[in-house]
Amino acid sequence: MEPVELRLAVEAGRATASELGLQVDDATVIQNSDRVALHLAPCDVLARVAPSGHLADSAFEVEVARRLADVDAPVAGLDPRVEARVHVRDAFAVSLWTYYEPVRSEISPADYADVLLRHHAALRRIDLDAPHFTERVAVALRQVNDREHSPELPDSDRELLAETLRGLSAAISADRTGDQLLHGEPHPGNLLNTRRGPLFVDLATCCRGPIEFDLGHAPEEVGQHYPGADHDLIHQCRALNWAMFSAWRWRRDDNMPARRHWRLEGLNQVRAALDHCGPHS
Known part of the structure; x- marks a missing residue:
């Protein structure tokens, strides 16, 4: 603000x-x-x-x-x-x-994977009407496609974000048999280290999708400790998540601090994540 x-x-x-x-x-x-x-x-x-x-x-x-x-x-x-x-x-x-007084020590990748695994298990035990992650992607895509909402987004970057959002959303959602309730954005900024152990915050992003969508927000090492995770799918989800992040930053009315920095950094992260996806993405 x-x-x-x-x-x-x-x-x-x-x-x-x-x-x-x-x-x-x-x-x-x-x-x-x-x-x-x-x-x-x-x-x-x-x-x-x-x-x-x-x-x-x-x-x-x-x-x-x-x-x-x-x-x-x-x-x-x-x-x-x-x-x-x-x-x-x-x-x-x-x-x-x-309010939880933060603990200064870092959360290890293994502990991060463990708390995410437990959170996913808890989410499977509740009944909640939540949007599919593709609905969030569709909102981001509308921002990218609407020049009035993102007037400063260069044409080449607009095309990159649109193709990434459209293509990866379709690829990731092609098989929905493993979909479940997710946190939606369990990145390190939304995981507090407290005396009670790691706790997730910012629960408004709860949505449905594969567990790899959540793992795509976590540090890369976390997926190595999460049983049964599809690592190719995590790479795709990471690229998609960065594309959504970038779409929000290029909105005309975005209020994130250091927005100019994050506009460029977001696009760089999209390109780097796409490189990890391989030629079939």
Whole structure:
């Protein structure tokens, strides 16, 4: 978010928690992108604040968290002191979560694979109406194809992203027999190392697809420790995920910090990932 919107989002998060009886003397921005994550103290709450246009996504995330709490999934939980729902205040959607003090040590590839394996097992135990990953790809493709939404995307890169999104989405989804509920974006930024062990956050990206779609977001070494993973499919999913990432960065209204850097880096990563896919992709 830009500075003015960020200030309003922080105030909405603080005010929401205070009105629910939680003591808020300080708010620290932990993450700032399309939505904001705040650490509220001394009540020790993580507030996730999004523009109200993202209300449906925030509500979906809360519902995913509620369902996964019932099956003891390795995910960050909602704050138990308040009602498990999204609060709307001053054009923002606010949800309140348990704050976990981060552990500074790195998560090994084997431990990363283990927590993802356990998360996938938990996801198979819940019943949830979630989109197929191809629906997310279709949204990204529309952004790429619409010059009004991505006016600064060069023609050659537009063609690269469109072909990658269209071709790999069709190839990966050709056989849906192994599809299941997924996290959707279990990259390192969405896996916290806590005293309770690694926990996944940012549950609004939950979707259906092959487990390799999730593994394509994780560091490359993780797939080597995940039993039964199709490594060729992981390479395809990694290229597709970078293409979607790049599509979001070239949106005219994208708010990710250092957007100019990530526009170029995203395209470089797409090309590098496609090189790993081999000649048949």
